[in-house]
Amino acid sequence: MALDLSTSLGPVTLPNPVMTASGCAANGKELARFFDVDRLGAFVTKTVMAQPRSGRGTPRMAETPSGMLNSIGLQGPGIAAFCAGDLPMLKDLGARVLVSIAGGTSTEFADVAAHLRESAAFDCVVGVEVNISCPNVANRGQVFACDPLSSAKVVALVREQLPRDTPVIAKLSPDVTDIVSIAQSCVKAGATGLTMINTLLGVVIDTETLRPALYAVTGGLSGPAIRPVAVRAVWQVAAAMREGRLPTVPIIGVGGVRTGRDALELVAAGAAAVQVGTATFNDPTAPVRVLEELAALVAGKGFTRFTDVVGVAHDRT
Amino acid sequence: MSPVAQVRAAELIATRRAGAYHHVTFVAPGIAESARPGQFVAVAVGGPTSANLLRRAFSIHKVTPSGTYGGTVDLVISAKGAGTQWLTALRAHDTTDIVGPLGRPFPLPAEAAPCVLVGGGYGSAPLFWLAAALKERGCQAHLVLGAATESRLFGVVDARRAGDSVHVTTDDGTAGTKGTVAAVLPAVFRETGAVVAYACGPMGMLRSVTEISAAHGAVAQVAVEEAMACGVGVCMTCVIPVTGNDGLTRMVRSCAEGPVFRGDRIRWDAFDGGRCTVPEDAVGAQAMRSH
Numbered sequence: 001m002a003l004d005l006s007t008s009l010g011p012v013t014l015p016n017p018v019m020t021a022s023g024c025a026a027n028g029k030e031l032a033r034f035f036d037v038d039r040l041g042a043f044v045t046k047t048v049m050a051q052p053r054s055g056r057g058t059p060r061m062a063e064t065p066s067g068m069l070n071s072i073g074l075q076g077p078g079i080a081a082f083c084a085g086d087l088p089m090l091k092d093l094g095a096r097v098l099v100s101i102a103g104g105t106s107t108e109f110a111d112v113a114a115h116l117r118e119s120a121a122f123d124c125v126v127g128v129e130v131n132i133s134c135p136n137v138a139n140r141g142q143v144f145a146c147d148p149l150s151s152a153k154v155v156a157l158v159r160e161q162l163p164r165d166t167p168v169i170a171k172l173s174p175d176v177t178d179i180v181s182i183a184q185s186c187v188k189a190g191a192t193g194l195t196m197i198n199t200l201l202g203v204v205i206d207t208e209t210l211r212p213a214l215y216a217v218t219g220g221l222s223g224p225a226i227r228p229v230a231v232r233a234v235w236q237v238a239a240a241m242r243e244g245r246l247p248t249v250p251i252i253g254v255g256g257v258r259t260g261r262d263a264l265e266l267v268a269a270g271a272a273a274v275q276v277g278t279a280t281f282n283d284p285t286a287p288v289r290v291l292e293e294l295a296a297l298v299a300g301k302g303f304t305r306f307t308d309v310v311g312v313a314h315d316r317t
Numbered sequence: 318m319s320p321v322a323q324v325r326a327a328e329l330i331a332t333r334r335a336g337a338y339h340h341v342t343f344v345a346p347g348i349a350e351s352a353r354p355g356q357f358v359a360v361a362v363g364g365p366t367s368a369n370l371l372r373r374a375f376s377i378h379k380v381t382p383s384g385t386y387g388g389t390v391d392l393v394i395s396a397k398g399a400g401t402q403w404l405t406a407l408r409a410h411d412t413t414d415i416v417g418p419l420g421r422p423f424p425l426p427a428e429a430a431p432c433v434l435v436g437g438g439y440g441s442a443p444l445f446w447l448a449a450a451l452k453e454r455g456c457q458a459h460l461v462l463g464a465a466t467e468s469r470l471f472g473v474v475d476a477r478r479a480g481d482s483v484h485v486t487t488d489d490g491t492a493g494t495k496g497t498v499a500a501v502l503p504a505v506f507r508e509t510g511a512v513v514a515y516a517c518g519p520m521g522m523l524r525s526v527t528e529i530s531a532a533h534g535a536v537a538q539v540a541v542e543e544a545m546a547c548g549v550g551v552c553m554t555c556v557i558p559v560t561g562n563d564g565l566t567r568m569v570r571s572c573a574e575g576p577v578f579r580g581d582r583i584r585w586d587a588f589d590g591g592r593c594t595v596p597e598d599a600v601g602a603q604a605m606r607s608h
């Protein structure tokens with residue numbers, strides 16, 4: 001029996017649930033050498049801010065067991081160059097684009113969203129992912145995602161700038177005491193979906209030099225090592241939705257997905273879509289491979305609709 | 318961007334020691350045919366469930382596009398970490414996943430010209446292939462190989478075959494002239510009248526080749542060795558500050574815009590003790606200051 005892989009991001013329906021992860025796929029042309037990016041449910045772009053950013057010094061990366069630590073510092077061209085170059089190029093490739101945006105202040109987030117809305121290629125945008133795991137200048141560099149009020153303010157301002165039918169998806173950090181309360185305030189402020197999780201903060205010491213391995217000292221931990229944390233975050237927020245503690249909105253699961261089996265964990269925990277990040281560095285075709293493997297697994301279990309598997313593990317505890 | 322192949326099960330057909338290094342040959346059709354000197358491959362290590370997710374990048378030592386086994390690529394590996402140790406422990410018929418050819422190759426002179434090719438340690442690996450390509454164009458290829466000690470030189474015998482002249486240096490004097498390549502380079506430039514220098518090796522050596530080239534009116538084309546997580550341009554870990562034609566410095570990816578850069582375009586002032594600070598005048602450096 002044919003499997004219906006389509007999934008919904010609220011106002012928008014995608015043909016399948018697998019995406020790239022922001023910052024792990026650049027902006028399209030690099031991976032287009034390995035597969036047609038229109039095969040993905042969506043292509044998630046590198047977080048873009050208002051101005052061009054050089055990113056941090058190097059080393060920016062350290063390998064860790066089943067993962068890596070990175071501190072890129074949101075290097076990017078700025079929203080104007082993104083709209084002039086990257087977005088039209090992704091549109092030409094036929095991609096459905098989930099644009100990741102950030103700002104050092106909530107108004108910068110809003111300005112970036114406003115600029116994006118005016119882009120000639122905006123019709124290829126299937127949603128905006130709001131990367132609130134980004135330092136808040138006003139709060140001594142604490143990330144917005146640590147604080148329910150700052151998170152809500154960012155989401156509300158971005159929401160105002162975008163058409164009603166454009167999904168606004170808040171990307172949450174796992175480095176918080178209670179991820180459900182952050183999810184609640186984002187949804188209340190107008191988020192139509194949630195992406196979980198961004199990286200976990202870590203430090204690696206180079207034992208040869210006895211210095212921090214990264215130039216920026218701290219970095220974000222990603223890869224299969226963090227998968228149980230991602231599954232937990234998705235599980236907790238999906239459970240809270242089922243209990244009616246916050247409105248039910250689509251969850252996009254991300255963290256440590258390397259295979260279709262890994263993706264299925266996030267889906268069964270409640271994710272309506274899945275992003276593939278660090279695994280792409282290991283295998284540039286990982287996003288489409290995960291899609292194929294996930295489809296085969298779901299079909300193999302006798303399901304005919306992908307959406308029937310979403311959150312299924314909550315009924316089997 | 319140029320075409321790239323992913324060979325999911327590249328078979329190892331030969332592995333042998335070469336001084337302190339291992340010289341390995343993989344069957345990699347699709348990579349061998351289109352590769353050019355200076356390009357590299359990104360090799361997965363540890364198998365499909367490996368805990369080492371990041372690919373290891375190696376400059377291509379040589380290619381044989383139509384061998385008995387189909388196209389093959391040769392790499393020179395210094396086994397200094399978990400990934401490279403896994404690779405050098407592979408035996409005939411073992412396989413791994415290889416992506417390539419990647420990056421920008423060494424640009425060849427438009428007209429016949431004398432060239433100096435400088436390799437530090439295993440950095441000499443791509444130079445013999447480059448020398449052959451230069452000679453095909455009527456260029457002279459003068460080789461300079463340097464290393465800390467004799468066992469860390471690579472390809473001295475190949476160099477005698479490939480080069481119009483060969484100089485060897487070691488820091489400890491166990492082979493050739495005692496000292497670094499800088500000890501012999503000025504004389505090589507004077508004697509050969511070289512107008513282009515090609516170099517591959519550690520950052521300090523590339524900087525010194527760039528400076529000595531400039532002092533002799535030559536252009537240096539250097540292949541950098543930056544830490545890379547993906548090798549294919551998607552992670553932004555491998556950046557270095559490079560000044561473009563517009564005079565502006567940008568943090569550019571050494572895997573995609575490089576690994577070969579004009580030496581005089583690299584902001585050597587930004588490098589110190591294995592770290593690189595973003596120059597204050599770099600594009601986008603201002604925005605980093607606020608957050």
Ligand SMILES: Cc1cc2nc3c(=O)[nH]c(=O)nc-3n(C[C@H](O)[C@H](O)[C@H](O)COP(=O)(O)O)c2cc1C
Pocket residue numbers: 021022023024046047070072074100131171197198199220221222223224226254255256257275276277278279552553
């Ligand atoms: C090198 C690198 C760069 C990243 N850049 C971004 C970014 O710009 N914006 C963002 O929201 N997340 C970024 N992330 C986080 C990923 O999108 C993802 O949330 C995280 O890595 C967990 O997924 P993974 O284990 O599949 O990589 C980055 C991750 C890595 C490894």
Ligand code: FES
Pocket residue numbers: 544545546547548549550551552553554555556570571572573
């Ligand atoms: S190694 Fe990933 S972008 Fe260069």
